[in-house]
Amino acid sequence: MQDSQTSETTQKAIEETIVSGILSARIRPGTRLSENQLATLFGVSRTRVREAMMRLETRGIVHVSPRRGWFVVEPSAEEAIAVYEARRVIEAGLLRSMRVLTGAGREALDAHLNEEKSAMTAGDRQRLTYLMGDFHIRIAELSGNAIIVDILRDLTARTILISMLYQSEFHAAQSHDGHCRIFQAMQASDFGRAAELAVEHLDEVEMGLDLTARPDPLSELRSSLSLPPRSVSSTIGPKKP
Amino acid sequence: MQDSQTSETTQKAIEETIVSGILSARIRPGTRLSENQLATLFGVSRTRVREAMMRLETRGIVHVSPRRGWFVVEPSAEEAIAVYEARRVIEAGLLRSMRVLTGAGREALDAHLNEEKSAMTAGDRQRLTYLMGDFHIRIAELSGNAIIVDILRDLTARTILISMLYQSEFHAAQSHDGHCRIFQAMQASDFGRAAELAVEHLDEVEMGLDLTARPDPLSELRSSLSLPPRSVSSTIGPKKP
DNA sequence: GCTTTCTGTCTTGTATGCAAGATAGCCAGA
DNA sequence: TCTGGCTATCTTGCATACAAGACAGAAAGC
Secondary structure, eight states: OOOOOOTTHHHHHHHHHHHHHHHTTOSOTTOEEOHHHHHHHHTSOHHHHHHHHHHHHHTTSEEEETTTEEEEOOOOHHHHHHHHHHHHHHHHHHHHHOOOOOHHHHHHHHHHHHHHHHHHHHTOHHHHHHHHHHHHHHHHHHTTOHHHHHHHHHHHHHHHHHHHHHBSSOOHHHHHHHHHHHHHHHHTTOHHHHHHHHHHHHHHHHHTBOTTSSSOTTHHHHHHTTOOOOOOOOSSSOOOO | OOOOOOTTHHHHHHHHHHHHHHHTTOSOTTOEEOHHHHHHHHTSOHHHHHHHHHHHHHTTSEEEETTTEEEEOOOOHHHHHHHHHHHHHHHHHHHHHOOOOOHHHHHHHHHHHHHHHHHHHHTOHHHHHHHHHHHHHHHHHHTTOHHHHHHHHHHHHHHHHHHHHHBSSOOHHHHHHHHHHHHHHHHTTOHHHHHHHHHHHHHHHHHTBOTTSSSOTTHHHHHHTTOOOOOOOOSSSOOOO
């Protein structure tokens, strides 16, 4: 990254720092993001930090609790399900829409799968988390469609937050196998099959979650008092904490 | 809409006012959105207006030209193609993932198609534009997935902007027919067919565009000077006007 | 010991002020 | 008439000041 431009770059830098921190599992869900601290850290005023937070909120990455602070989102079980559902829809649709796997695309995915493998043997879990998410972004990049890439990057970030909350064990080998199978189908130009495999793969990962586990520990009490469930908030809709 | 809450609501109100203005084709691409004017209009300071603009920029609805102003986006031909491609991917994926059409869903779509018909006979073009886009959002709503609804709403807004730039004639009857066919396939629980029809429908609408027409009137000059083409910017990436 | 209240501190919410770039229009000069 | 430059004005960019809610911890009352 270049540091020459001061203006315009900083807000995006804050955004990307946080997103990439999540993508590589260095930032946990629920992490507090203090406007003042970030401002000091990046050497800017709160104004710019707030702008970055607003953008990240729109992207479903952080949320604000009024006058309490900004926090990295902790997706509820319902939200987690919605994220996986959205990914299945989009990734399956994407693969099914593909017609060819170019040579460059084949090489990119092949190189990526090799990286996954070496990270597995090295036991580098943080890097592995990053790579496991990045595989799906790489596939999106093959389409050359920046819109879809952006959407899937944000959904992947949310997925990683979900994993940190609900995933007890990390079945890296299983995920890697899933990726390899998808790649094989793509190499065979059987994109319908690749789409099916992607859905299965995401199902597998979702099934590996314990969605009764962490957040909303009040759910039992809540239901026994027959209060409304935690809102499956839209990325836009008003939050009521 | 309620007006009781002042805080928290206003920024969202600005956002939604603009988005719904676009969805109903009352706001044209390239419209200037002055921070000061909006601030006066909504009775708030520029700060809040700026926050709303930042969010809308993230959503791909507006963009800022540094120290010149905020403008409703004018998608380039490349961006237009990307938007349609993204919609095909997501809407086809969505329909294919459906398993049942509930009674309530059937009624909602049926009512919607009747509205389309009456707007056609009434010749209410603005309302028709809104309804034609809204059909696709209604389908997304059937999934109950707020993430997908939000994504498709923003893509629909962009689609309408694209129409206003590149669509010479408005083939409302053709679009309405397309919607009816999709609905029929859904009623027959043939969601694979519905997905195919949705792709065809979007193709038809895209083909009806004259993508050599409006923006970037300098494209000839640009290419004859062998300057780089207008960037197919991501929704996030830096804009270079 | 337990509860309640109060107060100091920390957080974000919002407005405002100033800086600096962009633009349009005028004016002068050739 | 056309060109070049100047200036007045308008725009956003960014920092800062202050308001106001949330919270923790101390103090007071029982």
